[in-house]
Amino acid sequence: MKRTSMAPIFFLVAVLAAAFPALQQAPAATRLEELRGKTILLFTPHPDDDTFCCGGTLALLAKNGNNIRIVIYTNDDKGSYDPEMTSERLARIRMHEEEEACRILGIPKENISWLQYHDGMLEYANPRDLVEQVTGIIRRVRPEVVLSADPGTDYVRWHKTDHRMAANNTIDAIRAAEWHLYFPNQRLHDGLEPWLVPQEYYFYVTQEGANYWVNIDSVVEKKLDAAAAHVSQFEPSIHRYRPDWEPAALEKLKAEFRGRMLKKDGHNVEAFRVATGFNQQ
Ligand SMILES: [Zn+2]
Numbered sequence: 001m002k003r004t005s006m007a008p009i010f011f012l013v014a015v016l017a018a019a020f021p022a023l024q025q026a027p028a029a030t031r032l033e034e035l036r037g038k039t040i041l042l043f044t045p046h047p048d049d050d051t052f053c054c055g056g057t058l059a060l061l062a063k064n065g066n067n068i069r070i071v072i073y074t075n076d077d078k079g080s081y082d083p084e085m086t087s088e089r090l091a092r093i094r095m096h097e098e099e100e101a102c103r104i105l106g107i108p109k110e111n112i113s114w115l116q117y118h119d120g121m122l123e124y125a126n127p128r129d130l131v132e133q134v135t136g137i138i139r140r141v142r143p144e145v146v147l148s149a150d151p152g153t154d155y156v157r158w159h160k161t162d163h164r165m166a167a168n169n170t171i172d173a174i175r176a177a178e179w180h181l182y183f184p185n186q187r188l189h190d191g192l193e194p195w196l197v198p199q200e201y202y203f204y205v206t207q208e209g210a211n212y213w214v215n216i217d218s219v220v221e222k223k224l225d226a227a228a229a230h231v232s233q234f235e236p237s238i239h240r241y242r243p244d245w246e247p248a249a250l251e252k253l254k255a256e257f258r259g260r261m262l263k264k265d266g267h268n269v270e271a272f273r274v275a276t277g278f279n280q281q
Helices: 007-019 049-063 087-105 127-141 154-159 161-178 185-190 217-228 247-260
Strands: 039-044 067-074 112-117 145-149 199-203 212-215 267-274
Touching (some): 039 161, 049 267, 067 127, 067 161, 087 217, 154 161, 217 267
Parallel strands (some): 067 112, 145 199
């Protein structure tokens, strides 16, 4: 579930980018967008945060033949003002929209896993069960890279319930996955060995937290098309559901997104915070 427009978060990122222009790129062994043939696991609170945070990066990773797996915490069944809408129907709509967005980015729907928590209710899930569930996913998928929401940024920790829970839960699960004594039943019963995630990239960062930027110039239009696939989340569909766009409304949305896209050194970018090794501290 989101606001009626992504404009506020695009604007926030743009403002912060302007305020902190001189930050240095963190060193990394291989550029994220240059990885090939790797397994990438992305955790997203809702079926659209993956598009908005990193649709360009995902398109580049897909083009490079990486195996991208998307795990979606909630079914996004609340974010509509349409008085005729029901949660069950909205969840189905959101699933199809997410599958279409992923298809545009080059990710097959078979690679999407839905944990099916209700929208806005993730913080009321049993925390221990949730960490165990996601630890099991990490141990099963054994990803070279995990992408997840950054728990430290203002927007995530204060303003968005599912984002808070998803961000913290994923990090806790990354930690647990490494140590065989966490949830030992997974090894005993399911044959899941511990897994140390080699690289973590956190999205929805503020600029002061960002230390890694991916140039998405070559896939900007793909990202905008994927964003537009979430039609039920925007005007006019969010108030009176319709599955398609008036061409003029679509162009207006894309122009707005294009104008507010994060820029660095004259390029369209997506920002991340790279963090490794914190399990040992
Ligand atoms: Zn969200």
